[in-house]
Amino acid sequence: MLVTYPIIKTILNKLKQKRMKNLVLLLMVLILIIINCLTSGRYTYYLCFWFGMIIYTEGIYSKVKERMPGKFKTIIISFIGIIFCIVFRMISKIDMDEMLVVIYIFCVLQLLKEIKVNNVIRKLLQFLGSYSMYIWLIHTFFLYYYFQNQLLKIRFSILIYVITICICTIIGYMISKIYGKLKKYVIKL
Incomplete structure (x- = not known):
């Protein structure tokens, strides 16, 4: 992950159009999801890494946070998101960790930001x-x-x-x- 990141980031930086970058990222993630399913989850952490990179570079958490309702509703939505991830992980027969971790981390971060710590x-x-x-x-x-x-x-x-x-x-x-x-x-x- 750490070795390929600079190479792929350089390739993405050379692409001029944002749509083209997003398309390449989406295709890479879809290919990794298919490979991950075919190899019984060997690339789950790689997918988590890529989802994290996409979320960071595209500022997705900030965009979602801007659309979140008031403080009380944000806490409730975040709490429900955390419970959903835990329950889905426990009962699901499908390995969706790479997707769930994105939701889980976002919800935990929102709770930490909203609750007075x-x-x-x-x-x-x-x-x-x-x-x-x-x-x-x-x-x-x-x-x-x-x-x-x-x-x-x-x-x-x-x-x-x-x-x-x-x-x-x-x-x-x-x-x-x-x-x-x-x-x-x-x-x-």
Whole structure:
């Protein structure tokens, strides 16, 4: 995902018309959906990545947010969207994670924006947000590859989640410091 993104982004930037860009993006997503269905969900994360890229580059969340009704209705709609995603995921036999994650993330973000969150929670979320890329990149190594047995011995999902987030955040902090020093060193050269 990270290797192909700059290549595909460069190709999309060379296209002059916005309609052509959108058509190419849509075709790529449709092809990935078909490949994902044929390969039993091997490309679900790639689709999530592409949906995220499309949503970000096209400003879709902002456009949807502008059309959302008042604060109270936004909270209700967001809450219903979260419940829908969870229930659909539990009862559906079809793997639609790449579609559901888009709705789920948007609804959670809207709830966080609309509900008054105290400063401690807000600062914690901002801190975690600054390391979210590292958390995303690192978490699978701990949960699925190297420390799965040790983490699963804990048996409580919430504790596994918190410990994984803490470990990944600490490592992300260290990586960002190393990256910052390397960046300064390269600039001096």
